[in-house]
Amino acid sequence: MDAREAALRRAHEHAVRWLASLPDRRIPARASVDETVRALGAELPAGPSAPADVVDLLARACEPGLTAFPSGRFYGFVVGGTEPAALAADWLVSAWDQNCVMRTVSPAYTAAEEIAGAWLLDLLGLPGGSAVGFTTGATMANFTCLAAGRDTVLRRAGRDVARDGLAGGPAVRVLAGRDRHMAVDLALRYLGLGTPRLVAADDQGRMLPHALSAALDEAGPGPTLVVLQAGDIHSGAFDPFTETVRAARAADAWIHVDGAFGLWAAASPRHAHLVRDCGGADSWATDAHKTLNVPYDCGLAVVRDPSALRAAMGLRGDYLIQHEQGDPVDKVPELSRRGRAFPVWAVLRSLGRSGVADLVDRLCRHARAFADGIAGIDGARVLNDVVFTQVCADFGDDARTERVLARVLEDGTAWISGSTWHGRRVMRISVSNWSTTDADVGRALDAIRRAARPESA
Structure with missing residues (x-):
């Protein structure tokens, strides 16, 4: 029981630190698969290890290789975060x-x-x-x-x-x-x-x-x-x-x-x-x-x-x-x-009927804010009717759109990835996370504006 409780305490501490890092951390992972393999250790140990030590190793080795999917600034795929009661x-x-x-x-x-x-x-x-x-x-x-x-x-x-x-x-x-x-x-x-x-x-x-x-x-x-x-x-x-x-x-x-x-x-x-x-x-x-x-x-x-x-x-x-x-x-x-x-x-018990409605409305409002912000960028076009939580845009031609996408990911402020829609490369934004704030959207739009500047700027 002592070993189990110690392992659970360590897991809780690491989880709390991870969640606390989300508002400010860089969204893409910092470590590669190979780097994470080396940190975890590829050889099966000859004997047992203390459960709490295993939890510590797992958390320390994997944290640099984690993408901040639960962040309010992840918009690459339709993935939500985790509401506190659900977690x-x-x-x-x-x-x-x-x-x-x-x-x-x-x-x-x-x-x-x-x-x-x-x-x-x-x-x-x-x-x-x-x-x-x-x-x-x-x-x-x-x-x-x-x-x-x-x-x-x-x-x-x-x-x-x-x-x-x-x-x-x-x-x-x-x-x-x-x-x-x-x-x-x-x-x-x-x-x-x-x-x-x-x-x-x-x-x-x-x-x-x-x-x-x-x-x-x-x-x-x-x-x-x-x-x-x-x-x-x-x-x-x-x-x-x-x-x-x-x-x-x-x-x-x-x-x-x-x-x-x-x-x-x-x-x-x-x-x-x-x-x-x-x-x-x-x-x-x-x-x-x-x-x-x-x-x-x-x-x-x-x-x-x-x-x-x-x-x-x-x-x-x-x-x-x-x-x-x-x-x-x-x-x-x-x-x-x-x-x-x-x-x-x-x-559902935590949010109630009005809370679920507010969640849906908030996600849609953020999507509309993205569309309005992108529409104001020189050469950018919002290509879809923004009726729900999805936004698709391009930046004039496929080559420029790809450059903007690459620069956004390199910047690390937000994760926004691309797709192909109607034969053209597009920036696809999916707003799905309960924790996304107006400030998160503003920071992501600033990153997009930086990425869309001419190379000489």
């Missing part, structure tokens, strides 16, 4: 060490998952009674939802996938927007469904309803999945759900919404119009470790019909203690998993 709850998750798959074995976890799931449905405007599964991230959330959809549309066509598999059965057509996220393609590949048929989108990545209708008419009757999007990874744009859901429903398709970060617009009265009628779909995938700011990892798979999710994900084992009311294991692919619902419950 503390996650420490308890590791200490409690529950395998959170069975109601009877871990009733505390099941209670937290059921409460958090009901709160999430309420906040996101999704049908009450839907099943909510806690996965590793949005990729597996998409996989889980699309598995339920695949099996359901094939069952309607007379095919029992669980019994007979896919080989020799009817083909499942999948339609998705031209600008869908790559995680959708990955999930479809895992499911044996191949590349989706792409539906035309506008210049912001919003699926065109008439193009969806035409594609559905051309495909004709048969098992069909339609994948819509809440939050384009470049523009932040949302598909027009009223029209696209109506078109897909008329074709008897399973409708899935990939809303990794954008589904949270529903929690804000100011931004809920972006997801109007999104609740008419059959399933939804999102991440809690993005906009909601819980620790990695935590995806959410929501399926309107709980029986469809159980049919796709449920399992039976003679040694399992299964409950007649169902178990958490019935809703996700993983049989062994940590208690992801505990931090979600904690952050």
